Amino acid sequence: MRYSIEEWDETHPRWPEFVACLEGVAPEQSPFVLGERYRAHQSYLLVALQSDQVVGFIRFAVQPIGPEAKCPPLSLNGVQLTEAKIHAFAVREEARGQGIGTELQRRTIRRAAGLGCYQVASYSSYGRDANHHIKLSLGFAAQPEVHGDNHQGVYFLMPLRNARA
Ligand SMILES: CC(C)(COP(=O)(O)OP(=O)(O)OC[C@H]1O[C@@H](n2cnc3c(N)ncnc32)[C@H](O)[C@@H]1OP(=O)(O)O)[C@@H](O)C(=O)NCCC(=O)NCCS
Numbered sequence: 001m002r003y004s005i006e007e008w009d010e011t012h013p014r015w016p017e018f019v020a021c022l023e024g025v026a027p028e029q030s031p032f033v034l035g036e037r038y039r040a041h042q043s044y045l046l047v048a049l050q051s052d053q054v055v056g057f058i059r060f061a062v063q064p065i066g067p068e069a070k071c072p073p074l075s076l077n078g079v080q081l082t083e084a085k086i087h088a089f090a091v092r093e094e095a096r097g098q099g100i101g102t103e104l105q106r107r108t109i110r111r112a113a114g115l116g117c118y119q120v121a122s123y124s125s126y127g128r129d130a131n132h133h134i135k136l137s138l139g140f141a142a143q144p145e146v147h148g149d150n151h152q153g154v155y156f157l158m159p160l161r162n163a164r165a
Contacts, residue, residue, distance in 0.1 A: 003050040003100055005107055014054075018047055021054040026090035033059050033088050044084075044115075046107050048091065048100045056091035058104040060084045062115055076118075084112035086122040089131065102134050109138070113160045120158040125151065 008015060023030055032038055041061040048056035064073040065081045074081045086108065091101045112120050122140075124131050132154065136142065140156040147153060 001050055001098065003048050003055065003095075003098070003103075005046055005048050005103060007111075008045050008047055017054045018045065018057055021047075021057060021092065022088060022090070025092050026088065029088040029090065038087055043087070044111060046104055046111070048095075048104060050095055050100075055095035056100045056104060057088065058086060058108050059088040060086045060108055060112070060120070062112075062117060065118060074118075081118040082116065084108060084115065084117045084120045086120065089122075096130070101130070102138070105134055105138055109158055109160070117160055119160055122156045123153055124156065125153045 008018060012018075019034075022033060033043075038061065041063040043059060043061040045057060045059050047054050061084070062082050063085055065083045066073040068085070089101070089104065091104075109120055120140075122135065124135070126132075135154075135156040138158070140158045143155040143157070145153060145155060
């Protein structure tokens with residue numbers, strides 16, 4: 001079935017439909033969208049629409065590289081580098097397996113490049129197999145890590161400038 005992807009912000013009249021989709025399909029991700037802490041940086045939302053219904057979304061914030069990891073910001077030639085950090089990503093169960101999730105990731109990569117970001121970053125727990133498959137298929141670099149006591153996950157990074165080897 002055909003689908004389209006649109007960019008919405010919080011002033012969009014259909015914003016509540018995105019929130020309903022978020023809370024229905026991925027309530028565990030809601031704090032990363034609606035929580036105060038995640039309002040510190042400019043955020044962007046891409047929604048996937050099928051039969052005029054919100055069936056999926058990806059939300060990312062543009063932030064300096066470093067401070068989130070309690071490290072100084074990174075600069076190159078005196079210019080502070082930014083990254084598009086993905087905070088929420090899901091597709092309704094009945095709409096999965098049609099390439100919508102992969103296209104949302106591709107659009108994010110293009111949008112982040114257009115916004116001048118140095119990289120796209122995302123963290124995902126083990127067990128998110130479809131998400132890991134998409135990230136690895138698109139060529140994200142992967143850094144497995146243990147958070148806290150025993151929370152296993154993977155940092156995925158997509159550089160947006162051509163490698164200069
Ligand atoms: C991750 C998610 C957004 C993908 O959405 P989608 O629209 O189904 O994605 P696509 O159809 O573009 O691609 C899914 C890919 O994962 C693969 N896949 C599905 N289940 C898989 C599994 N259990 N193990 C490995 N790969 C799997 C599919 O084969 C497909 O790959 P292909 O295109 O190479 O065949 C969706 O599964 C989802 O909402 N999951 C729950 C929320 C979630 O985990 N979000 C990530 C938060 S970190």
